[in-house]
Structures are given as C-alpha cells and as structure tokens.
Amino acid sequence: MKTRYIFVTGGVVSSLGKGIFTASLAAVLESRRIKITIIKLDPYINVNSGTMSPMQHGEVFVTEDGAETDLDLGHYERFIRTKMTKNNNFTTGLIYSEVIKKERSGEYLGQTVQVIPHITDEIKRKILKGGIGYDLVLVEIGGTVGDIESLPFLEAIRQLSIDIGRQHTMFLHLTLVPYLDSTGEIKTKPTQHSIKSLLSIGIQPDVLVCRSKKTIPMREKLKITLICNIPKKAIISLKDVDSIYRIPILLHLQKLDDYICKRFVMDYPSADLSEWKKLLQNQSKRIGYVTVGMVGKYVNLPDSYKSVIEALKHGGFKNRVEVIIKMINSEKIEYSKDLNILKKLDAILIPGGFGERGIEGKILTVRYARENKVPYLGICLGMQVAFIEYARNVAKMHGANSEEFSSSCRYPVIISISERRSSVKDHSDDIQGARSYYRRLKYMRIGGQRCRLIKNSKVHSIYKKSIIFERHRHRYEVNNFFLERIEKAGLYISGLSEDKTSVEVIEDPHHPWFIACQFHPEFTSNPRDGHPLFSSFIQAAKNFKKDGNIRRSKIT
Incomplete structure (x- = not known):
C-alpha cells in the first residue's frame, strides 16, 4: 500500500x-x-x-x-x-x-x-x-x-x-x-x-x-x-x-x-x-498525593524538564497518587544555605543539565536527602553531584569536584569523556578495546546504550533484569581512578556500561531509596507503561509520606 x-x-x-x-x-x-x-x-x-x-x-x-x-x-x-x-x-x-x-x-x-x-x-x-x-x-x-x-x-x-x-x-x-x-x-x-x-x-x-x-x-x-x-x-x-x-x-x-x-x-x-x-480511570481514582522537589536551575521554565515531569506523573499513575512537583531553584539554596524548603518534601529529584550555576546548591540538597533518608533520584548531572557529595562528606575527599566546574580541584572525581579515553583502567578486561570505544564516542556519549545491573542491588530488583537499554546525553563521567576509595567508604556501584568501563548507577546501601543514574530514564517513560525507576521512586515517596511526621520530627 x-x-x-x-x-x-x-x-x-x-x-x-x-x-x-x-x-x-x-x-x-x-x-x-x-x-x-x-x-x-x-x-x-x-x-x-x-x-x-x-x-x-x-x-x-x-x-x-x-x-x-x-x-x-x-x-x-x-x-x-x-x-x-x-x-x-x-x-x-x-x-x-x-x-x-x-x-x-x-x-x-x-x-x-x-x-x-x-x-x-x-x-x-x-x-x-x-x-x-x-x-x-x-x-x-x-x-x-x-x-x-x-x-x-x-x-x-x-x-x-x-x-x-x-x-x-x-x-x-x-x-x-x-x-x-x-x-x-x-x-x-x-x-x-x-x-x-x-x-x-x-x-x-x-x-x-x-x-x-x-x-x-x-x-x-x-x-x-x-x-x-x-x-x-x-x-x-x-x-x-x-x-x-x-x-x-x-x-x-x-x-x-x-x-x-x-x-x-x-x-x-x-x-x-x-x-x-x-x-x-486510574488517574481519576488516585488516592492522596506526594510532593516531589525537583531541584534545578530552570525552575521557571518547566518545558526544560518536560520528559522528567511527565515521567513523574506516570509514576503517580502506577501508584494511584497525584504527584505534586515543586520546582526549587538550586541557586537559591546555594546562596542562602537555607534547607527549610526541603523539609516538606516526600522525595527529591535532581535532573540532568550542563554548567556550574547552582551546583553547590544541588550538592547541599543531595547531602540533605542522604542524611535525612529522603528518597532521592539523581539523573545524569544528578548522579554526578551525588558522587561528588559522597566523595566530599563520606569518603572525606575534601575539595572533590567535577572537571566541568573546577579544572584544578584536588580530587577530580568526575572527568570529561575525552580525558577518560586515555585513562580507562578499572572495570575493563580489554583496555585497548575500551580506549577504542571512547575514541568513537569523541566528546559526548549519546543515544541508547546497554547497561549491566549488579544482582542483589536495589536497581536490579526494580528493573527485574540484568541488562537494560537506556539513553544517554553527557560529556562527563565518573573518574575510575578514585572509584575504589569511594566504594570502600560505602557507596555501591550497582550499574556499569556494557564494556564495564563506565559507572552507570550508584546507590547508598544505608538509605531506604537513594539511586542515581548516568542515563536518562525519563526518555523511555510513557503513560500506559510508566517506567520502573520512576514507579519505584514514587512508591518510595509514598512510604516516606506515611510516617512523615515521625521522620521529619528527627530532621533538624
């Protein structure tokens, strides 16, 4: 025809x-x-x-x-x-x-x-x-x-x-x-x-x-x-x-x-x-609501995070709750150091992005979510700031930062892909192949990529599979040189690229729900099926809200 x-x-x-x-x-x-x-x-x-x-x-x-x-x-x-x-x-x-x-x-x-x-x-x-x-x-x-x-x-x-x-x-x-x-x-x-x-x-x-x-x-x-x-x-x-x-x-x-x-x-x-x-019908039968704080720098322009916003709503459909999204300016947190705005949230999400503006506010937000057991989902840049926060405050690597924001920092725990091409070392069985892979990537990793999830991890239990296929768009990744030290401090690396050279997912095993990923799961979410990561995230927000008064009374 x-x-x-x-x-x-x-x-x-x-x-x-x-x-x-x-x-x-x-x-x-x-x-x-x-x-x-x-x-x-x-x-x-x-x-x-x-x-x-x-x-x-x-x-x-x-x-x-x-x-x-x-x-x-x-x-x-x-x-x-x-x-x-x-x-x-x-x-x-x-x-x-x-x-x-x-x-x-x-x-x-x-x-x-x-x-x-x-x-x-x-x-x-x-x-x-x-x-x-x-x-x-x-x-x-x-x-x-x-x-x-x-x-x-x-x-x-x-x-x-x-x-x-x-x-x-x-x-x-x-x-x-x-x-x-x-x-x-x-x-x-x-x-x-x-x-x-x-x-x-x-x-x-x-x-x-x-x-x-x-x-x-x-x-x-x-x-x-x-x-x-x-x-x-x-x-x-x-x-x-x-x-x-x-x-x-x-x-x-x-x-x-x-x-x-x-x-x-x-x-x-x-x-x-x-x-x-x-x-x-499921949308009309929603019982209750959860409040998710999205901390970024384009808070007055929700279309900048359109897919993330829709994916959160899809997670709400699956859990039969309304998701109220509170857009929070990370620069405001950075300059005021006032975290009171986070205290009424049932979950916190930091989406992807580029540039230094508002980064320290995001790092403060991650620390708040980690220490106060608030469900946290980091996406792309949201994973990188979570990694930086853990390096600074748990692994005691003072001055840890991303090469994107500080080229002369003491601990460049996040480095550019072009830099990693010549320093791939940890999780690769084939160094030459890994370097060739990064040469093909040039300066940005973009599009659909396979990721290996570690068994017995929280993210594996969410996806219910060992190999997932998600989309990327980033120029910076975790520096494997510091990986062993940060893992010893307690951070769990629960997802790796297919060739085992790039960190894809991190978790805090001492936290009820703290997951951050280098990929963009929002791009593969749809209203009829949802997305396992967002559905689980909203479920965690529901659980946090149930005993919210008890939890929040402990937050100072």
Whole structure:
C-alpha cells in the first residue's frame, strides 16, 4: 500500500499544543493497527536542538539512535509505540547545510542554487525518506502560518501533495478560536484570516481543528464551513482538558479517525482505546498525593524538564497518587544555605543539565536527602553531584569536584569523556578495546546504550533484569581512578556500561531509596507503561509520606 501523508499546520498563535494534538491523533490511528510515524519540521536555522538553550527551546529530547531533537518528539513517543529516530526531526539549518554541502561538492553541476527547487526538493526528500515502511505519516510543521521562516516547508508540502497525489495526502490545520469572557462569545475571525493565509500559498485545509476554552457551538461551525470551504464533519472542536491523555478519546468521539480512513480509503479495524480509558480511570481514582522537589536551575521554565515531569506523573499513575512537583531553584539554596524548603518534601529529584550555576546548591540538597533518608533520584548531572557529595562528606575527599566546574580541584572525581579515553583502567578486561570505544564516542556519549545491573542491588530488583537499554546525553563521567576509595567508604556501584568501563548507577546501601543514574530514564517513560525507576521512586515517596511526621520530627 502506498504511504499516506497528513500535514499538520498551525495558525493564529504559537503554543496551541500542535505537538500534543499530532501525537494524540497518531495514538488513535495507531489503535486501529495502522503502522504510523510522525515527522517534525522545525523552522529555526540551528542544525539541531543540541546547542539551543533550554530557556528558549525547552528540553532536548534524545532518540535511541542519538539524535538531539525537539521536545515534541518526546510527546510522540509517549503517545505511540513507534520509536523516533534522526529521520523524524529536521530543521531549516540542517536542510540548508546539506544543500550547501552538495553545492560545494559539485552535485548541482553548476546550477544556480535556489530555495525552489533545491531547498524544497531536499525537504521533500527527507519527508519521503522518513515515511519509508509506514502506512501513514503525520508531518508537523513547526511555527505558525504567516511566519517567514516556515515558508519553504509550506511550499515543500504543497509540492509534495501534487507529487504524491491529493488522494494520498491531507492538510490538517490547527487554529485558535478565542472565547471572550467579557461578552461570552466565541470569535472565528482569527481562524478565517489563518485559513486565508494558507490559501494564499496554495494550501486548502481538509480538516480544521479548533482550539478553544469551550466546545465550539454548531452555529460557529457552520460559519467556518461556509467561509473556509471545509465540510462540517471535518471541523473538530478541541477544548481545554484536565489531562492531555484525554485528547485521543476526544478526537475519536468526534470520529476524526473515521474521517481520515474514509478519505484515504483505508480499511482498518475500529479504534481500540481501552488502554487510554484505563489510564484515565486510574488517574481519576488516585488516592492522596506526594510532593516531589525537583531541584534545578530552570525552575521557571518547566518545558526544560518536560520528559522528567511527565515521567513523574506516570509514576503517580502506577501508584494511584497525584504527584505534586515543586520546582526549587538550586541557586537559591546555594546562596542562602537555607534547607527549610526541603523539609516538606516526600522525595527529591535532581535532573540532568550542563554548567556550574547552582551546583553547590544541588550538592547541599543531595547531602540533605542522604542524611535525612529522603528518597532521592539523581539523573545524569544528578548522579554526578551525588558522587561528588559522597566523595566530599563520606569518603572525606575534601575539595572533590567535577572537571566541568573546577579544572584544578584536588580530587577530580568526575572527568570529561575525552580525558577518560586515555585513562580507562578499572572495570575493563580489554583496555585497548575500551580506549577504542571512547575514541568513537569523541566528546559526548549519546543515544541508547546497554547497561549491566549488579544482582542483589536495589536497581536490579526494580528493573527485574540484568541488562537494560537506556539513553544517554553527557560529556562527563565518573573518574575510575578514585572509584575504589569511594566504594570502600560505602557507596555501591550497582550499574556499569556494557564494556564495564563506565559507572552507570550508584546507590547508598544505608538509605531506604537513594539511586542515581548516568542515563536518562525519563526518555523511555510513557503513560500506559510508566517506567520502573520512576514507579519505584514514587512508591518510595509514598512510604516516606506515611510516617512523615515521625521522620521529619528527627530532621533538624
């Protein structure tokens, strides 16, 4: 069967939730046993998301094959079973860099290289490559219709609909239909202008999805139908909801999946959304709550930790509790030395990150969690600061630090991967092979990697397996030179890389629940299955909360 394509565009304003909508629609179509994937086109000139500040762009989502991508790919993986790859996200910067590379190597045979056809042809080539092997591909165009930077993408999908054939393509437009509290009216004029902008570049939407505070009444639907030339049954109302995981069911109730299958003449079983219904039932039956403190430096920008936040919620679903996440600025702790803000927490998590800012506040937080038996989960940088804290305060290695923050410290217990390439020694049976491995890694370890869990460790009992596969994104690792001394002080190394050269997981055996990992488990969590590490972490928070008054009375 020929691959079908649905192109998703956005209008009126940004941040309408186009990524979540696209993922939700994919979830409904996948439940009909359609083999589906999603591609995200980003209009910025950065080659990828890897060098972009979380303050501007949110988290960098890492795929199994090591691509640094837009956070929307995290939404895609949380809603559908298909794993994203480097073929699922590309930017204007990547497109231009590849076209220029071809021009420099003479592939265009002296032609004048232009946006049309060379840039648009490269965009089309990548879309088609990403769709190989799938029945249906959803292609989300970043930005808003009318943005200058989005024009090459819009022109490319217009051309692609002609190349493939309109019977195999569909345009779906997501727009805002504002509700004015002062007059109690829903206004369709912004949507009309948005459709007009699309028509001006040769794209007629087949489906219109209207985001609004309230359900769009029939009167407004009829107005949109007449003015925008879209059938009434193809106008979908998407009101605000209490949970993003309710959206697949809302779309199915309005028969959007039926409309798409009929439009493409695709004969697939009816949607089976039983997993999503069960998830919502469990969410509505939550008993109590736990408060988890997330200590970082982007506390006013929750999208910077989007996957971690969602993974914590998934852990709450599995334990039937609401997870209240308290964002805590590590710099505030560092400068004030006031740890009172931590005393009402049921668990503490330190996520990944780069840079020195707020590090000492994180180390103080780790010490508080360790000494007061508060459940602690450290991720990537969160593991490194836990290692530093243990070295300083338990192994008595005063001045221990990371090479990232202090190149001249007395005990560089965390060092760069490039440095480790020439000093791999402890857990390797094949030194030469280990060094070759680090040469391949160059300066960052990224993407899916196997990890060996030590039997009889807490983390092994959580995963219930000896080999796990998790994703990495880091430039620094534990310095094996100091490992023996820190292990003698009591820290337990419970996970190693497959070649046994890199520390992957550490535990404090004298603590009820103190685990830190070098990898990013949040990238593989989803609402239907959860993730064993986060589920166990929330269970530990529940246990801590049960006798919280007794525990906290001992904390000074």
